[in-house]
Amino acid sequence: MNLPLILALLVAAYLIGSIPTALWVGRRFFGLDIREHGSGNAGATNTFRVLGKRPGSVVMAIDVFKGWAATMMATVMLNQGAIQPRQLLYFQLACGVLAVLGHIYPVFAQFRGGKGVATVLGMMLAIAPATVGVCILVFLLMLVLFRYVSLASMTAGVAFALLQLLPPFRPDNSLLLVFGFVLAVLLIYTHRANISRLRSGTESRVPMFGRK
Known part of the structure; x- marks a missing residue:
């Protein structure tokens, strides 16, 4: 095990x-701090809410890529002989979780970031692409039907956990199954304020079909 390489790639x-996509896009193209508007989160959902469809889509795409790229650090470890094949999933999860923590507590933005939903999506896309592919369709369907990013995110997260119970999507390692359910619970927990707004009818819808 090459500990220096592993530690370097985990960092x-x-x-x-930690790359604060929403913050940088807001400052560079709109002259504002996204954290001072909307829900106060520096993530894709709030970018959709405050800046509109195009900036929101850009931020979401980059944040998804962040999760995917970070998780792929584990593959680099494997290819360099730093870890064994049986350890791959564990280091994929470790790298992915660190990326999500970086998004939530970014060192480049005074540790004030977003909720990490898009970064989690990228992380799981690197680990279970087929399952995530279905979840993306669920997300898009919910977004088109209701225009609530928060609702679409929670539904997709729950779908990921439930899909893994089905034979076509059941993972070889039960750790991923457990992680999927933990992830769904955490996703709902971090969106508790959104759930309250959804129940009261005050949750903001994202602009679609040519609006903003």
């Missing part, structure tokens, strides 16, 4: 996740 995973 790299956190730093990739």
Whole structure:
């Protein structure tokens, strides 16, 4: 085991996740701090809410890529002989979680980031692409039907956990199954304020079909 390489790539995973996409896009193109508007989160959902469809889509795409790229650090470890094949999933999850923590607590933005939903999506896309592919369709369907990013995110997260119970999507390692359910619970927990707004009818819808 090449411990220096592993530690360097784990740090790299956190730093990739720490790239504050929403904050930089807001400041560079709109002259504002996204954290001072909307829900106060520096994530894709709030970018959709405050800046509109195009900036929101850009931020979401980059944040998804952050999660995917960070998780792929584990593959680099494997290819360099730093870890064994049986350890791959564990280091994929470690790298992905560090990227998500980086997104939530970014070192480049005073540790004030977003909720990490898009980064989690990228992380799981690197680990279970087929399952995530279905979840993306669920997300898009919910977004088109209701225009609530929060609702679409929670539904997709729950779908990921439930899909893994089905034979076509059941993972070889039960750790991923457990992680999927933990992830769904955490996703709902971090969106508790959104759930309250959804129940009261005050949750903001994202602009679609040519609006903003």
